[in-house]
Amino acid sequence: MGSQIRPLMTMCSYLLCFSFIVVNAANEEIKGSSIEKGFVFINETSFVGKIEDDFVCATLDWWPAQKCDYGRCSWGLASILNLDLKSNVLLNAVKAFSPLKIRLGGTLQDKVTYETENYHHPCTPFVHNTTEMFDFTKGCLPMQRAKIIFGLNALDGKSIKSGSAVGPWNHTNAESFIRYTVKKNYTIHGWELGNELSGKGIGASISAEQYVSDVSALRRIIEDVYRGIQPKPLVISPGGFFDATWFKEFVTKAGKSVDVITHHIYNLGPGVDEHITNKILDPSYLDGEARTFNSLKNILQSSGTSATAWVGEAGGAYNSGHHLVSDAFVNSFCALLWHQLMGQRVLAARFSGTEKIRAYAHCAKQSKGITILLLNLGNSTVLAEVSLNFTKPPHDHVKFREEYHLSSQSQNIHSQVMLLNGQILSVNKDGAIPPLKPINVDPSKPIVVTPLSVVFAHIPDVIIPACT
16 A cells, blocks of 8 residues: 555564563663663563564565655555566565565555466556546556466456445456466465455455455365465455454454455555654554554454464555655664564563653574563663573673664664664675674673664573573
8 A cells, every 4th residue: 555665663663561571771861861760571481472483574566666646756666567576685685584475465456457368358557547546547467577476356346336346256367367376386375365445445345244255265266276285375365454343244254264364554644744753753652553453363362263363564654655754764674683583482571661662572583592672762862771580690691692773874763874783784786785793792781772773682691481
């Protein structure tokens, strides 16, 4: 629906809670900045959740270069239709995030047809036309460019009346495309039916009951086309905005027809909003999204479904984001550090003190110990002293703490230049991603979290029950 570039810090913003490992933020003066009092409490006895190794994922959208919002045409050569698949930057990024889920889909996927051997029509591209839904005509994907596809057109065969898409899904073209990918031995991780058609929908909506029927048809196609092939791709749906009533009916009635329930998040509103930065830095505003997750969790638990939930798209601000917000404080590096440092086991953590600090913790990835993530949404420096609840002082055996400090150049959060421990992060002329190296810190020293920055602190020598 909008820019797939995550806005400032929101990639790293979600909330956990609870006790025993303590990080103490003392109140004193450092270079003119007051330091808020506070504690990070981490429950060391058990973990509260698990994530997959490919928790960080990416979306390639359908928007052509002619897609413009608020006077800016920001998509350029970044869509499924024109992306340079041989780009060293792209290839190196995919390698760095391996294993990585890449979703191919977006707003125009429900207007796409596929040039298969059974498609006997001209294969024409999307054309800008303001009289059409989403301001573009239907478009066709030429097979000579396709390598893999994820999102399927759920509006094919339906008539749209007053915004409601009625009638059964015509899956002829989609099935032909699925068979094409099997014939070519393409590995597809999952097929997602539709994009933002749940609830009230964007441009059009499909009732939950009809969506169940359509996704059941997709399940039958998958079972037939992939007969004798393992593993079979996942059936994923609906890829829309969360509406509790609609989702409850869909999840309850879909049963085993769907493997993954996806929803989208654009909680910052339209990209034209001049207050987006304030929203991102407002903890109470960010906390609001927790209600959606809790509601969806309750629906899944009460329905008895075996399906899991994914955030299929989270661009922050819709309509291609906001210049020097969505494309600033480049948190692809934050995401890469997350991928390298944060393990599967999620530890309950909460910060007691200034509301401007967001604190999270996981068991460390591919190493012993834990990793603490601190986000400072405020303009004050926070000094965080790490205190661990062990029977003997932890510093007897903790040799060092590895810290990764991410900040923007000149402390300007609208800068497009990121710093790691004070050094500029950028790919070189060959598209190589720079190594993300920590600084080793005496564990008896506090973690200094400067204003509007992100800190990952890996403590390798701390062994807690939750991580063993």
